[in-house]
Amino acid sequence: MTHDPGFLTTMLLILVSAAVTDNILLTRFLGMCSFIAISREVKTSVGLGVAVCFTTTCTAGLNSLLYHYALLPLSRMVPPGYDHAILSLQLLLFIVVIAGFVQIVEMIVERYSPKLYFALGIYLPLITVNCAILGVCLFMVNKGYGVLQSVAFGFGSGLGWLMAIVLMAGIQDKVQHSRVPAALRGPGITLIVSGIMALAFMGFTGIIRI
Amino acid sequence: MTEETTTTPQAVAKPKKPAGTLRRGILDENPIFRQVLGICSTLAVTNLLFNTLLMCAGLIWATALTNLTVSLLRNYMPRRVRMIAEVLIAACFVMMVDTAIRALFPDAHKIIGPYVGLIITNCIIMGRAEAFAMQNPPLPSLVDGIANGVGYSLVLIAIACFRETLGFGTVLGYPLPLRDMWWHQWVIMIMPPGAFFTLAGAVWIARHYTGDGAQKPGEAKP
Numbered sequence: 495m496t497h498d499p500g501f502l503t504t505m506l507l508i509l510v511s512a513a514v515t516d517n518i519l520l521t522r523f524l525g526m527c528s529f530i531a532i533s534r535e536v537k538t539s540v541g542l543g544v545a546v547c548f549t550t551t552c553t554a555g556l557n558s559l560l561y562h563y564a565l566l567p568l569s570r571m572v573p574p575g576y577d578h579a580i581l582s583l584q585l586l587l588f589i590v591v592i593a594g595f596v597q598i599v600e601m602i603v604e605r606y607s608p609k610l611y612f613a614l615g616i617y618l619p620l621i622t623v624n625c626a627i628l629g630v631c632l633f634m635v636n637k638g639y640g641v642l643q644s645v646a647f648g649f650g651s652g653l654g655w656l657m658a659i660v661l662m663a664g665i666q667d668k669v670q671h672s673r674v675p676a677a678l679r680g681p682g683i684t685l686i687v688s689g690i691m692a693l694a695f696m697g698f699t700g701i702i703r704i
Numbered sequence: 705m706t707e708e709t710t711t712t713p714q715a716v717a718k719p720k721k722p723a724g725t726l727r728r729g730i731l732d733e734n735p736i737f738r739q740v741l742g743i744c745s746t747l748a749v750t751n752l753l754f755n756t757l758l759m760c761a762g763l764i765w766a767t768a769l770t771n772l773t774v775s776l777l778r779n780y781m782p783r784r785v786r787m788i789a790e791v792l793i794a795a796c797f798v799m800m801v802d803t804a805i806r807a808l809f810p811d812a813h814k815i816i817g818p819y820v821g822l823i824i825t826n827c828i829i830m831g832r833a834e835a836f837a838m839q840n841p842p843l844p845s846l847v848d849g850i851a852n853g854v855g856y857s858l859v860l861i862a863i864a865c866f867r868e869t870l871g872f873g874t875v876l877g878y879p880l881p882l883r884d885m886w887w888h889q890w891v892i893m894i895m896p897p898g899a900f901f902t903l904a905g906a907v908w909i910a911r912h913y914t915g916d917g918a919q920k921p922g923e924a925k926p
Contacts, residue, residue, distance in 0.1 A: 521896045523747040527827045582803045585821045586795045593788050619731065625744040625825040632818035677911040682904050689900030 508639070512650030515699050516628055519658040520692040522633075525626030529659055530684050539663040540656070547652030549599070549621050550630045553592050554648025557631045558641045560587060588631045596621050626655050634654045661691065725847045730855035734910070745819050746860050747903065751894045753876050755816050756864035757811065762801035764853030767829050771849030774837040790833045791824065798823045816883060824899035828852055863902050867893045884924045 518524050561584060588695065604611045621627060630651045634644040665687050671676040676682050746763065749755040773793045774781075781789050802820050806813050813820070823829070832852050837845040865875065871894035873880050873887045880887055892898045 521748075523896070523899065524744050524822065526744045526747070527742065539858070578806045581801055582799045582806065584802060585799050585802060585824060588821075589791055589795050589824055597788075625822050628825050629744075629818065629822055632821045636818045675908075678904075678908050682907045682911065685900050685904035685907065689897040689904065692897040692900055693892075696897070 503624065505642070508643055508646045509650035509653075512647050513654035513657065514695065517654040517658055517692075517695050518629060518633075518651045519655050520688065520695050522629060524655060525624050525655055525659075526627035528624060529662065529688075530681055534663060534666055536660060536663045536667070543652075543656030543659050545621055546624060546626060547656050549592070549596060549627055550648040550652035550655075551645060552648075553588075553595050553627055554630050554634055554651075555641065555645040556595065557588050557591050558634060558639065558644035560591065561635060584632075584635065588628060592627050592631070621666045626651070658691065664686065665691075725844055726851040728851065730851050730858065734855040734891075735861065741832070742826045742856060743860075743903065745822035745826045746856075747863075747899050748896070749816050749819055750864040750899055750902075751858055751859070751867050751871055753864045753868045755812060756860055758805060758812060759816060759819060759823070760857035760860055761855075762798070762805070763823055763826065763828070763862075764850060764857060765801060765855040766794055766797040766823050766826075767832060767848055769797045770829050771832055771837040771845040772842055773797075774833040774839060775842045775845035778838050786838070787834075790830060794829045795824045804817035828856055859906060863899070863906060866902055867898055871898065 512518070516522075519526065519529060525546070531577065544694055565580065565584055567588065569577040580602050600611075630648050633651075637647070639647055662684070666684070669683055678686070724725075746756065746759045749759055770790070770793050773788055777789070777793075798821065800913075802825065805816075806818055832849055836848045840848070868874060869880065870890040871892075873883045873889065890898075893902070
């Protein structure tokens with residue numbers, strides 16, 4: 495960043511825009527699978543959302559460190575023309591970090607807080623294959639964020655995901671009692687509601703500009 | 705809206721032949737209509753047909769070869785680490801796709817780059833590896849991977865055709881004939897909500913014709 499509009503301001507902007515205007519679920523469709531499958535109950539979706547938010551924040555930071563201090567220097571060392579191959583390694587690196595992180599968190603939570611473990615238990619392993627987590631890591635590279643910016647981006651995206659899935663669970667509660675055409679029940683109506691939610695979130699677009 | 709979404713599957717026989725596996729993946733158990741799985745990584749790029757084709761080719765490659773590899777290794781993988789092993793296998797094949805697209809289509813890679821990487825966590829790859837390749841020999845697994853990839857791709861390509869035509873007035877980047885005279889841009893189609901609505905429409909049509917999800921006990925019926 496050359497002309498800095500203030501550290502905190504930048505962070506806040508990244509965070510808010512990742513959560514609201516650039517919502518990872520509603521504009522990039524990441525994490526849709528668990529969104530459609532799980533968004534039935536508000537309580538479980540809060541649990542899953544919090545787990546996702548925590549994971550995105552931490553893995554974005556970790557992966558950003560690795561990317562900036564290991565992968566980028568390495569890609570500059572190889573002969574020109576081969577840096578593509580090194581940069582493609584980020585996929586393997588990121589997914590390993592995510593999977594390892596989730597495993598470690600699972601073990602720590604199991605050891606020190608069995609209560610939380612049972613509350614989150616089923617969701618933790620699922621998170622490894624949640625596209626939103628890997629998506630956050632890939633987009634932070636794509637957008638060229640530094641380490642701290644990536645943490646803010648990860649937290650914002652996780653928060654946005656949490657918000658979307660909780661809102662959806664609330665709406666699903668109501669949808670269950672309404673007359674939906676037979677063939678549209680289940681995923682169909684979820685998709686339409688998400689479309690309307692995406693429209694609503696697009697309304698925020700004018701507020702923030704990075 | 706689309707031709708293949710309206711195809712009615714006949715009696716759902718489950719032969720163990722490759723042809724049966726192929727048909728089942730594309731029609732009867734199409735991953736998108738049956739389970740609405742795996743749309744995460746690709747739905748976002750369906751506003752341009754070309755990007756969708758690239759993504760779908762990558763996805764078919766990754767699903768098929770991951771299935772094959774998982775099936776070859778299925779007797780050697782300890783059950784506890786099999787998920788992570790599957791993810792890593794998928795990651796290797798996706799890396800090949802990523803490198804290829806970086807080298808061959810650098811412009812497209814700037815836009816769809818992150819989504820290519822996200823093929824790794826596409827639920828279809830994991831789903832097929834877990835549900836099919838872990839129990840079946842290599843050849844049927846390969847065919848199953850191809851079938852599911854193709855079934856998935858057909859739907860997404862149909863969605864992309866629909867969105868690009870209405871949103872940009874082009875097909876594969878070529879403008880429609882006499883576009884300026886009659887065509888009017890439908891902006892919503894190139895934006896995210898358009899993808900949700902189009903997919904919802906496709907699922908609706910498919911379920912209407914296949915009769916799936918017609919009755920769910922305990923729900924208010926009109």
